Amino acid sequence: MFMKRITIVAGHYGSGKSEISVNLALNNNIDYIVDLDIINPYFRSRALSDVFEENNIHLVESTIKGMLNSDMPYVSGEAAVPFVRDDITAIYDLGGTENGGRVLIQFVHRIKNMDDIDLLYTVNIFRPETATADLIIKAIHDLEGEAQLKVTGLINNTNLMNLTTEDEVLEGETVLVEVSKKLNLPIKYTVVEETHDFKHQFKGERITLSRLVAKRWL
């Protein structure tokens, strides 16, 4: 199977983690989606709870159940379940920056091995905080320091929303290839929005992205 049993989607805030998490969960019959974003007040994956229910995906919220806007940094104990039960597939949607990674420390002692877990770092080079290979490498190291876990792969989510061109995605790929070589990490996915007809065979598997989270908010 291309996807590991657990995929943890990390990255700078605004890198596209939530949209990617939701799309991955819906397209791959995942059992659990765990929203660990305790930072962002808007545009969170948990706003799609009805869509998850329709698709038999169990949502673990990082807020007191049903209190979408409580603005409290609370993580449900249930978030640990996929780490202890190996019959459950899960997507973890982290909060932004290295601070989002800190939430993972509580699960580290439950992880026996990383063989069935991917911790993927999402990059959009048009986000100034992750514009160059050096900045991305530093951000990955910061995240690993906070999460006490090693990043296992990269997601190229380079975009300027509806203005994105094929060349710009490739520009992102060039930067990520450099990161990939320096850190010995694969580019696991490249994201292309469903409204863009890009023919190029980008590195990694393609995620054809539908903007479900933003649509719920805008």
Added chain:
Amino acid sequence: MAKVLMKGNEAMALAAIKAGCEAFYGYPITPQNELPEYMSKHMKANDRVFVQSESEVAAINMVYGAAGAGARVLTSSSSPGIALKQEGISYIAGAELPAVIINVMRGGPGLGGIQPSQADYKQITRGGGNGDYYLYSLAPESLQEAVDLIKESFDIADYFRNPVMIAVDGLIGQMMEPVDFENEVPKWDLKPKTWAADGDRTNGRPKNIINSLYLDPAVLEQHNFKLQKKYQEMKDHHQRYEMINMENAEIVIVAFGSTSRIARSSIELLKEQGINCGILRPISIYPYPEKAFKEIPSTVKDLLVVEMSTGQMIDDVKIANECRLPIHFYGRVGGIVPEAEEIVNKVLEIVGGVK
């Protein structure tokens, strides 16, 4: 620099740095936290001042002090925090000091909620604190416009020696959009800050005193007249607005910020139904763009005010409209953002259905 993808709060912070903001003082509150967070990293990196103060009241008084010393200074907060800052804002206006204040509005009253709102309209456009003063107040509808206006706002504040308020709602603070930071913005003709209490009297200047206390009523009256002159200049020469799709319009939506952005989608949907609907978009909410109402074409039969409040802007529309057209209202509150279809339905109800 080409376009980058930014979150609203970050983009506004970087715009202030680009405008030469020398000091930021603030206290955290959702949904504007990314703004001070960005400043905490990048002000230091640019060798400028960042302080997370112990409270909003402390922050605005630090702004008062830094502005008095002649610095370009910024604070940001969200509705309840801005309410706490009103005393300081009144002092800053009274002492004729420039400062930029960003309000990323959330639902109220009281602590309210963390979702977007425009319900601070009256507080913003009527001054907010005690006394006869106003803030030059700008309400951008996109991140690019927010960036451009913030870059210019420091000049505006210096020119008038008066605080400038950037009024956005949580949606603008939290949303992501491509932004170009190199857009040219108007440069204002600024005089040196000879009034600043900067501690440098090597040129032999007399002492500069920063103060809003005038115990002699005759002097205080003259001071007030002086302030009013500035507000009159704002009204006469610096109203800002955009007229959208006015040709052959039969109805005009009056909306600012996020709401006008949603109304843009509504007028496209209305076109498909054969209805020409315009948008009068105030960009300055103080001074209110009364001049725009004189440009409304004679084809227009109704005005529809759309806001994320219970109708705080209606009074201003009434004044500007001078009883010419019937005024209708549609609003959502408490953090609920109106959808384009809801506005379409309200327009259809007014004009009498699909043509």
